[in-house]
Amino acid sequence: MSSSPPTTETYEVDLSRDEQWVVHDVVARRVDDAIDDDAIPPTWALEVVETIESDGRTFTREQANRVHEILTDYIDAPETPPSDVDHGRIVLGRLEATLPELGGQ
Numbered sequence: 001m002s003s004s005p006p007t008t009e010t011y012e013v014d015l016s017r018d019e020q021w022v023v024h025d026v027v028a029r030r031v032d033d034a035i036d037d038d039a040i041p042p043t044w045a046l047e048v049v050e051t052i053e054s055d056g057r058t059f060t061r062e063q064a065n066r067v068h069e070i071l072t073d074y075i076d077a078p079e080t081p082p083s084d085v086d087h088g089r090i091v092l093g094r095l096e097a098t099l100p101e102l103g104g105q
Helices: 017-036 043-053 061-076 082-098 100-104
Strands: 010-012 058-060
Touching: 017 043, 017 061, 017 082, 043 058, 043 061, 058 061, 061 082, 061 100, 082 100
Parallel strands: none
Antiparallel strands: 010 058
């Protein structure tokens, strides 16, 4: 029986400045929504924002999974600007290339 890789294992995902901006914006909204609801923002979201603001490319498995999930929802929303959809799709492709199991979701 094989075991799952640890969620703390890190992966390098190269993102352009525009791609970083889309990820930052989507994840920062998640943080803002939690604060607006008087809740504690998810740790993974705070860490992703910090990552984007520093080196912008090193993510844990959990962070990559969560970013993939919320970015998928974001680019599927009809009100998402076309440029964000384009950059978001590129990010999803890069995440899926780095963690192939994401592509099967």
